[in-house]
Amino acid sequence: MTDKQRDIWKNRIAVFFAWVAALLFFFPIFWMVLTGFKTENQAIAIPPLLFFEPTLENFTEINERTNYSKFALNSIITSFGGTLLALLIAIPSAYAMAFNPGRWTKDILMWMLSTKMLPAVGVLMPIYFLAQNSGLYDTKAVLVIIYAMINLPIVMLILFNYFREIPKEILEASRMDGTSTFNEIRQVVMPLAWGGIASTALLSIILCWNEAFWSIVLTTTDASTLTAFVASFQAPEGLFWAKVSAVSTLACAPIVVFGWLAQKQLVQGMTFGAVK
């Protein structure tokens, strides 16, 4: 076997494994979408049905019973709002830590990250009381604040790593030109780290979108998001898999479309700094 042939085979094997991995990740989503078009009895049939007469009855019932657009709008506002607030806090903080690191910078970052290990239920009562007494219970504002706070450590850490990739000489040059700190962040750091910021924002939006605990605990009717919408279709007594699959498809659809549209930024951000 020549070197060229060996390379071709290596490439084929790599492609094969890439396909297997992709299919493994995609299969649950495919099955969820498929089950959404089955009847409840078809959904639990053994052996599972791959070919069947599709029905829209689940989607019709969901539409009759609930106001999907209200839940979707709440998800969009809280996910984007939470991410924006987190970025507003994280960008200047990560800038300070990346370009003016102190003795404890890494420890502070690790401490921030360690708060992610705290189980959410551990702070349920204080946050519940704060939301209630401040009049923010069942408002989008409370979810925006909570989402920003719970994602802040991750957003900070990722931005810190992106900012550190920027050569300090560029910042020094801009300082020599008399740029203020604010303008340095806005006109130098942000354009250079734009891919990283965009992919961090996208990750944060996805995390906010999928957050279920706080959105169920802190809302009732006005600010409920799509995760609460999905939770409302589970039933202890009765078949619900087809309806839950249809609801989950509706809940996932906007973020999947958004992710697909933003994939360029995501890939750009992931490979940022890989080639200097």
Added chain:
Amino acid sequence: MKSLMNTALGLSLVVAGATAASAGELTIATVNNGHMIEMQKLTPKFEEANPGITVNWVTLDEGTLRSRVTTDITTKGGQFDIMTIGMYEAPIWGSRGWLEPLDFGADYDVEDILPAMRGGLSHEGTLYAAPFYGESSMIMYRKDLLDAAGMEMPDRPSWGHVADAAAAMTDKENDQYGICLRGKPGWGDNAAFITTMANSFGAQWFNEDWTPALDSPAWNHALNFYVDLMNNYGPPGSSANSFNEILALMNEGKCGMWIDATIAASFLTNENMAYAQAPVAITDRGANWLWAWSLAVPAGTNQKEDAMKFMEWATSKEYIELVAETNGWGKVPTGTRQSTYDNPNFQAAAGFAEAELAAIKSADPSNSTQNPSPYVGVQFAAIPEFQAIGTAVGQQFTDALAGNISVEEALANAQEIADREMKKAGYY
């Protein structure tokens, strides 16, 4: 400073506006069960008849609903004007003054509510929740399979007979299992079912001085019987099975028999289904459970009058007739009113009606054990500590079923868990 003042003023106006907007708006927390969904669909009829009242629904799965309404009521959050609660919560919350006592007018005909339901939802004679639909447990079996095995099912069989029937219907080579029972851990799952079984074997959760009684020979006998029955004639993986999993197995024709909530009868699709009372061992006391999904009004709600109006409507005879008019008598919420069972249309539409009524009537939450016990409840003890104890003990039962530990070890662990919790709570 001025802009800060303006912002504060604006915020206070928004808050004031939000409060004003909530007048006449009822927020109701409920579960996603079929009867509840129907109630949501029929709510516009109530709103038409009561102009000025609008109803907002918060639908949650059972576990989340329980934690949400518990958080709300213990913190006096006031997020809900009506809560859907069960027979476990009603007497406990009522005794603590967390629920409004119910006092309906003569038109409501409170005497029509089945006495077992009224008793289970009351504390010291005061009703704290109105039953929306109720259930007991019974045997649901495949008559064709039993006939083929040359056996019959008496109206109230013994556990021994059930084991014989399960053996006769089992054909493991053809994926056919004689009996399917809950095995998934949880105080409302396997612990509930096994408690009814244990009651019938003469066991009980607590002695009269509140010390746990899980180390008794009766518990040992009951749990051994359950584990043997499931290992010999149950489907593989029973330790993960709850209501929905077994319902699927039944509808696929893989189980000959199922003992569970009477409501299951309305979901079974096989045309050869027949029904009998839950089996007995040495006593029929506590042999079948009693449960009601009910509506209750938290104490201190600002919407008490409107909430009571809605509750009266949703749990009335007229509501049941409205469901019958809309969907037929086979779809009405059952297990609450004698008048439903007296209705010939309902009797004709629901083949399980007679068995269900007999099961509910025979369940007595205040006298559910062979020997005297200090608690109220058939498949649970209506004390706040029971949720934690029941779930932890249910885990031990699941471990025994899965073969991870022996029945004796499971019960010894269960006794230790219950003893620790009860001591901690100051019962002795």
